[in-house]
Structures are given as C-alpha cells and as structure tokens.
Amino acid sequence: MNFDYNEEQQLLADSVRRFVQKDYGFEARKRIVASRDGCSAQVWSTFAEMGLLGIPFPAELGGFGGGAIDLMSAMEAIGEALVVEPFLATVGLGAQLVARGGSAAQKKAILPAVIEGRMKMAFAQTERGARYDLARVATSARRAGEVWVLEGDKRMVLGAPLADKLVVSARTSGKPADQQGISLFLVDREAAGVSLRPYVTLDETRAADVVLQAVEVGADALIGKEGEALALIEEVVDYATALLCAEALGAMKYANDATLEYLKTRKQFGVPIGTFQALQHRMVDMVIAAEQARSMACLACAKVDGETDARERKRLVSAAKVRIADACRHVSQESIQLHGGMGMTEEMKVSHTFRRLTMIGQQFGDAEHHLERFAALERG
C-alpha cells in the first residue's frame, strides 16, 4: 500500500504544473479560447517536448509505456488550469484505440506522430439517440470491392475540428445496439465526404458533429477485427474516464482553493464571511467530497490498466465516475454559491471551473448512467 507518486510521475507532474502555472494562467487561457482554433500550437508542442504526449504509448515507438496512474498527476494539473487543448481526445481516446487495437503498421504510422506532437486525433462515436450507450451505433460501413464506404452522423466529437485523424465507429453488420458488428476505422479529417459542424462546448473546448457521406477508406483503415470493436471501445472509454476522473480532481481543487480564499478575504458585517459557521460547514463538505473523489480516482486509474477482468474493471470505473460526477456537481454548485454574485461572472475563473466540472459530470456517462452500469454488473 502506497499512495505516493513515484519519482518519474512526480517529475512529470512538476514540469506540467510549472508549465501551466507559468504559461497557462487564466489570462493566457482566455487568449487561447478566443483564438481562431481555440487551441495553442505552442502549448501542444510544449506537451510533446515534456514527453506528456508519449506517456501511455509503447517505448519502441517513442513513448514511455506508462499506465493511467502515470498520467494521473498530469491530468490533475490539466484540470486545475482548465486546459482546452485536446489532450484527452488525442492521447486518451483516438491514439489509445490505435495503441490497443491497431496493427503494427497503423501504430507505426500514427503513434510516433502523436507522441511528437505532429498529429492530433479524435474519436467519433456518439450519435443522436445513443446517449452513453456505446453499442448504439447506426453509422454504417459497407465493403465495396477493396474499400469501405462509411455513412453516418456523429455528434459531440471532442476535438474533431483540431484533429488530423478521426477514429470512427461504424456498424459492419447487425442492428443499432447489437453488441456484435461494430468496427473501427481510421479516417482523415480532410477526406472526401467528411464534413464538420464545429462548435465551442460549454467548457470552451472545440468539438464538432461529423457527417460522413460516402466516405471511402482503404482496407488498411480497419482497426482490429471486423465487427468486434465493442470490447476495445469500452476499454478505451473506461481508460479515458479514469483520466477524466483525475482531471476532475484538479478542477475541484481549484474550486475549493478559490472558495476557501474567498471565505477568508471577503468581508461582510465587518468580518470575513469564513467566520460564519453556516459557510464553514459547507466548505468542509466540499473538501470531504473532493477527498472521497480523490480516493475513487486513484482506484479508477489503478484498476483501469491493472484489472484483467473486464467486468470488474467496468464496475470499478463506473463506481468512480458516480462518485466523481456527484462530487463535481456538489463542489461546483457550492463554489458558486459561496462566491455569491461574483461567482456568477465570467471574470472569475471559478465560473469557468463550474462549466468544466458540469461537463465532466456528464462526459462518458453521468452519475445515473454509471449507477445503472454498476448495478447491472453486480446482478450479472
């Protein structure tokens, strides 16, 4: 039993933390958000330079061969600074699908470019009406001689406007919601027939709906075995969920730190409002919620790679996401309430943290979705 980060993890965390403290302050972030792409090339190349983009990928391709635990502390720093660059979309989802399910040739073509910061990725999965059900895929891929032809409409594809390559889930057989028959394809974002409806999400990241009309890809674009992608999708979304849990810790830390500071400095009735017991107890409950969330993020990051039984992995990740989602909601709502009117304004970083925490609560499944999955796995 040991809850410390090891030396390498600590070094990485320190360098990420130093970087975001120095170059990713609230004002710097505002400029990035307001820029055309809503993403900084400079920040991305710094991530590559510090090795952050290679942590979870194989050493022989230029990575570090690390697990979710190795990224946990970096994710906290990313969460605390409200980083908007598509780190999770690229490292946690798109490239992760290739690393875990791709052929040797696909890995060689993709992963070094990702690790060096030359390629960003996104995972086009969600569809209208699918909510968080990963098996509900209606987008189709049919074989036409030597090529696959993709047709479909993907929603809320995180990081899509910034991505060079998309991983698209599509049905090669069966009906929507069938467990079998889902396949994954590598698609150039610029490929003919791919069109995007880009937007800014509530938490100021870039995403898009992706429409696929007669998009042709070669046989070498198929990731893994035809029709058997669901297990891989679940594994990778669980992995990204574990990282997201760690990211949430950072955002909650900011919300709690900022709120505590406000309680100590804001005066009413001639005294700091932190002297009022009604507010003290609410602050304590926010801190307890964050501690409980931290415990579950540790569990998720430790088990998402280490747990060989997929059923147990899913159960634990869902348990973590329930606790994290509840804590995100609790901490974010209270942080605004305790900041009073100021917390409502765009000027305060805490309102942006609120927006991020609100989105994290829903991302990859809200508390209710994961409660259902947790209980269903219990019953068998």
Added chain:
Amino acid sequence: MDLNYSAEELAFRDEVRGWLAANLPEDLRRKIAEYEHLSKDDLLRWHRILAKQGWVAPSWPKEWGGTGWNVVERYIFEEECGYAGTPPLVPFGLMMCAPVLLRFGTEAQKKRFLPRIYDGDDFWCQGYSEPGSGSDLASLKTRAVRQGDRYVVSGQKIWTTLAHYADWIFCLVRTDPGTAKRQEGISFLLIDMKSPGITVRPLILMDGGHEVNEVFFEDVEVPVENLVHEEGKGWTVAKYLLGHERMNTGRIGASKRELAKLKEFAAAQVNHGRPMTDDVRFRDKLSRVEIELTALEITNLRFLDQLRRTGQPPGAEVSMLKIKGTEIQQALSELMMQAAGPLAQPFRPVDGGDGFEAFTAALAPRYCNMRKTTIYAGSNEIQRNIISKMTLGL
C-alpha cells in the same frame, strides 16, 4: 501508487481473519448478526478471549501487554473484528483510561489499574457530558472540593454509556470554579462506582435499549491518590485523549459486513413479484452507499499511509472518517429497514412471542438506534468545526 496491502500485511490479515473465525463464539456472532442486546457477560467474555490471546490492547506499550503492531496492523485488526462481527471492545478502560494513565498516571496508578483493565477485572465508564455541557464540554459544573486527603464530589453526569455495568468511572470535575478561563480549574478523577453517594439512573433510548445513564454524585468521597495529573490540569488530559483518536473511526469493516447482509436480505425481499434489489429507486440508493463506502475505505488507507510515513498523530482526518463513516452506518440501517417494508413495523411481541419474526422486528429499532452515531463522540457538526479550524484555517 499501489492500493493493495503488502504481502506481509495480507498475511497478517489472513492470520487475524483465521483466528477470529476459529475463536469468535457462535452465540456471540449470532447475537451481533441479529442485532440482539449484548449483556455485560457477553462483552467481558469476548474481552477475555482477546486478552488470553494477547490482542486486547494492541496500542499499549509492550511491557503492559501491547502487541507492538504498527498503525496499519492495528487498523487491519480492528477492521477485521468489525468485518467478522465480534462484540465491541468497550473503549472506556482499554482505549481511554489506559492511555491517560500511561501518559499522566503515577507508577502506583498504572500498577493498580492497568492489569485489571487488561484482564477485564474492572469495567470502566466515562464521566464527561453533563446536562448543561454537551458539545461545550468546558462549561462542566460537577464540583470536587478538596478536604484533607480526599475530594468531595457533587454534581451530575449524563449519557454515561454502560455506567450500569461499570466498576469505575473517570470524570472531569471542577476543582476551582474561580479561574479566568473555563478550561482551567478542571481535574481528572478516577471514582469507584461503589462509593456511597453515587446513583445511576437509566436513560432508555427510543429503541427500548439501555445503553446510557445519568450518574448523580452526592458528596462522594474520592481519595486524592485518584487524581490523575495535576489538579486543575484535567483539560490537558481530555485534549490528550482527543489526540489519541483511532484510525478505525470510519468502521469500514463493520459497514462492509452490514452491506453484504443488506444485499442478501434485500435480494430475498419481494416487491411487485421481483427482488427489492431490482427496484431501481432502492437499488440506486444501495449502489450509492456501496460506492461511498468503497471511497471511504480508500480514503482511510490513504490517511493511514500518510500517517505511517509522517509519524504524525491523526488530526482532522479522523473527523472526516467519523462524518462519512457514521453517515454510511445510518444509510445502511435505513435501507435495511426499508428493504423489510411493512415487516419492519412489529416491535415486540406481547403474548409469548411464538412465531414472532425477531430479525425483521429488530431492523426499525436499529435504525432508531443508529441515529446516535452522528451525535456521539463529538457530533458531526463539531467534527466539521474541527476540520474547519484545523485543516482550513477558518
């Protein structure tokens, strides 16, 4: 980062678990499992089984019978006892009076009292709270006046757990009512419960159980050698005990056992022709408690790990464990009652009790009883005050 116990710790856990399985008497195990009342004899029987094994006072120094276990081993032992469902060790002698004597007592006091605490020869209770002094303990009024080689004690204590079983009571009393600060002028006295002038009156709780009492003192004579530490320094002693909190305050082991029982029980209860565990509204509550308990167990291990590394005594961490642990205990007892539905309404039989379902009838009283957990040992509001002050600096 590694969330698992080491091989040595796992071996230790297995040793404890195996020993408990072999040595916890079946009738006591059953009484705990079925929420039955434990007699003084039940409590002492288990105490003596552990004493014989040398495990009754793990945290004491070795020369007085301690085991020499480290903080993690002590935690594992206590949680395993909770998980196995042993009777509780009554803490007033072993975990409260003894640490005070070890820190502040004279050699004569240690020699006189510690072996008898260890062997279960003296049953202790705690005289802190008074009718006017609950959370605000320093306002206590029970008076002790020095007259030659004795103190004469008058006043009243309340919420005195198991005073009706006790041979001795340790008390906070006011020896000097004229001090500028209320915390001064308080002393720590050991009082023989057989002393003339002591009256114990039961306070029956809403579940019908007799756990707590009022204790009245009318000119009770106490030899001065029963004073612990200096006269007027009782508050220092009381504060020392607060810093002597244990890391099993969250009662993870016992709650894991209750959770397993709840799942089994709820699965056997039928609602609309289906098990209660298929009822979405019930099941979501059950899942949330289970997740909260999983989180608390890891939080507890995180604190332990930190404690082991820094060597610091636990502080506000214990308050957090108390708040969450008691909320979970209450939620579990409430869900157990809810799972039983209408069958939880019978309370006690009036005519012999043939065919009376004692187990389901015990669930609602248990729910009633567990409301105490967020009130006792420093109410959860007081715990929040502690965290607010110690951790947050508010």
